[in-house]
Amino acid sequence: MYGVGATDYSVLRALTAPADAAKAHKDKAVSAEQQHSTGDAMKTPKSKEQVTAPPVCTLSYIHPEPDSPWLTYLAQVDRVLPHLGHLARWGETLKRPKRALIVDVPIEMDDGSVRHFEGYRVQHNLSRGPGKGGVRYHPNVTLEEVMALSAWMTIKNAAVGLPYGGAKGGIRVTPSELSRKELERLTRRYTSEIGIIIGPQQDIPAPDVNTNGQIMAWMMDTYSMNVGATATGVVTGKPIPLGGSLGRVKATGRGVFVTGSEAIRRLGLDVKSLRIAVQGFGNVGGTAAELFAQAGAKIVAVQDHTGTIIHEQGLDVAALLRHVSSHGGVAGFSGAQKADDEAFWGVRCDVLIPAALEGQVTAERARKTTAKLILEGANGPTLPAADDVCASRGILVVPDVICNAGGVTVSYFEWVQDFSSFFWDEDDINARLDKILGNALARIWDTADQLKISLRTAAFVVACERVLQAREERGLYP
Numbered sequence: 001m002y003g004v005g006a007t008d009y010s011v012l013r014a015l016t017a018p019a020d021a022a023k024a025h026k027d028k029a030v031s032a033e034q035q036h037s038t039g040d041a042m043k044t045p046k047s048k049e050q051v052t053a054p055p056v057c058t059l060s061y062i063h064p065e066p067d068s069p070w071l072t073y074l075a076q077v078d079r080v081l082p083h084l085g086h087l088a089r090w091g092e093t094l095k096r097p098k099r100a101l102i103v104d105v106p107i108e109m110d111d112g113s114v115r116h117f118e119g120y121r122v123q124h125n126l127s128r129g130p131g132k133g134g135v136r137y138h139p140n141v142t143l144e145e146v147m148a149l150s151a152w153m154t155i156k157n158a159a160v161g162l163p164y165g166g167a168k169g170g171i172r173v174t175p176s177e178l179s180r181k182e183l184e185r186l187t188r189r190y191t192s193e194i195g196i197i198i199g200p201q202q203d204i205p206a207p208d209v210n211t212n213g214q215i216m217a218w219m220m221d222t223y224s225m226n227v228g229a230t231a232t233g234v235v236t237g238k239p240i241p242l243g244g245s246l247g248r249v250k251a252t253g254r255g256v257f258v259t260g261s262e263a264i265r266r267l268g269l270d271v272k273s274l275r276i277a278v279q280g281f282g283n284v285g286g287t288a289a290e291l292f293a294q295a296g297a298k299i300v301a302v303q304d305h306t307g308t309i310i311h312e313q314g315l316d317v318a319a320l321l322r323h324v325s326s327h328g329g330v331a332g333f334s335g336a337q338k339a340d341d342e343a344f345w346g347v348r349c350d351v352l353i354p355a356a357l358e359g360q361v362t363a364e365r366a367r368k369t370t371a372k373l374i375l376e377g378a379n380g381p382t383l384p385a386a387d388d389v390c391a392s393r394g395i396l397v398v399p400d401v402i403c404n405a406g407g408v409t410v411s412y413f414e415w416v417q418d419f420s421s422f423f424w425d426e427d428d429i430n431a432r433l434d435k436i437l438g439n440a441l442a443r444i445w446d447t448a449d450q451l452k453i454s455l456r457t458a459a460f461v462v463a464c465e466r467v468l469q470a471r472e473e474r475g476l477y478p
């Protein structure tokens with residue numbers, strides 16, 4: 001399945017060049033699409049990025065299925081290795097997590113029964129600093145998924161230049177089935193179990209799917225009680241009165257908007273004329289949709305777990321946000337038509353924002369979309385085969401490791417503020433965020449232009465050089 005598509009770098013170059021390339025890009029994209037539809041995509045130039053063999057997982061303790069997040073990550077690493085020069089000898093470091101902790105999380109349910117949940121915390125790499133990354137509560141969480149998410153944190157933190165390694169955690173649970181008290185017990189027990197490897201200097205969790213400020217507050221309190229001192233710096237994404245940072249709740253969606261707006265500018269497009277489809281309407285998707293709508297774009301389709309809604313003239317995003325907060329999902333929103341879930345991928349749009357889970361943009365969906373630009377709000381939403389389809393069709397993908405890095409960047413600000421006990425105002429936070437993301441994206445874009453590679457592989461080049469350079473300079477022996 002991997003590497004069957006060919007990557008046409010002249011298309012990508014046109015896409016990554018400034019606005020004057022817009023026409024060339026459009027013409028080229030049409031011809032790439034025609035090639036594709038005649039089954040002739042292999043005639044596009046062979047590229048350094050093309051991977052001929054599927055990635056191999058050499059770890060004995062997981063057995064990834066095809067298209068699984070860990071194999072997606074390994075395929076992305078295989079694409080970067082040819083660009084790493086002498087550092088490539090350290091490449092295997094990227095393919096193994098430094099440390100993976102699996103914990104049993106038993107809790108007493110409200111009815112007096114005892115239930116056990118599987119919990120994980122994986123520290124993929126610690127060469128550049130403490131582990132950093134969110135905690136996910138979801139029924140499909142597995143060790144392998146958490147490994148992939150932690151590895152993407154290593155790449156993201158390094159790509160942006162934050163002084164962290166990469167980590168991620170999760171519990172295999174359907175949180176909506178638990179009462180608030182059960183959720184608190186689950187969170188506190190999990191925190192105690194992973195307490196042996198987290199800490200303000202070791203590894204700093206934060207929110208991810210189905211976790212939020214309240215859960216971070218319970219984690220901070222539990223860790224603090226266990227160490228005997230209030231340790232605000234052990235988690236980020238906390239409520240403001242507990243050492244949280246202004247701007248963190250919306251930071252990830254804001255980062256999608258900031259990096260997306262820059263990509264839109266470089267493509268010579270006008271945000272006010274754009275039609276946008278958003279998958280996932282939680283913290284990330286909801287905020288990104290809100291900011292793009294405020295900038296004048298039309299949000300024409302939204303999908304979450306409860307269904308798909310479409311409005312050709314543009315949804316009233318503020319009203320949809322209110323509906324989701326009172327009904328738990330987009331289904332039943334009166335200001336739109338209900339649509340079939342698969343129809344979401346073929347909806348007429350210019351920009352697609354996957355902001356739900358991994359593996360959503362398959363090769364088939366990449367062929368179906370009319371979007372010119374994909375902004376990865378989610379982690380790992382695009383399969384490697386879909387990346388190849390996007391490249392051959394002239395669709396620019398702004399990859400997760402820069403596109404959704406706004407959240408961890410403001411988490412970094414929170415951690416710094418907690419250490420110094422000096423808190424910044426929101427304008428200051430947003431200005432610093434915009435600058436850091438803008439500079440990181442420019443560096444990645446230049447790398448893509450120089451090496452004639454995709455933005456994803458360019459982000460990996462920038463990040464992996466930093467990670468492996470640190471590895472080499474630190475040396476191997478204690």
Ligand SMILES: NC(=O)C1=CN([C@@H]2O[C@H](COP(=O)(O)OP(=O)(O)OC[C@H]3O[C@@H](n4cnc5c(N)ncnc54)[C@H](OP(=O)(O)O)[C@@H]3O)[C@@H](O)[C@H]2O)C=CC1
Nearest residue numbers: 209210252280281282283284304305306356378379404407
């Ligand atoms: N929160 C953060 O700061 C960061 C999050 N991310 C990534 O962004 C993505 C979304 O996270 P976040 O917004 O925080 O999570 P939330 O829990 O706030 O929202 C997740 C959204 O995705 C929807 N969703 C879940 N499964 C599906 C599915 N199979 N099909 C369609 N929609 C689905 C949910 O719908 P429903 O509610 O109906 O289940 C919900 O709308 C994840 O990949 C996460 O790792 C990345 C960087 C930082």
Ligand SMILES: O=C(O)CCC(=O)C(=O)O
Nearest residue numbers: 133134206208407408411
């Ligand atoms: O804020 C953080 O520390 C991490 C956020 C996260 O989990 C992510 O970027 O995927």
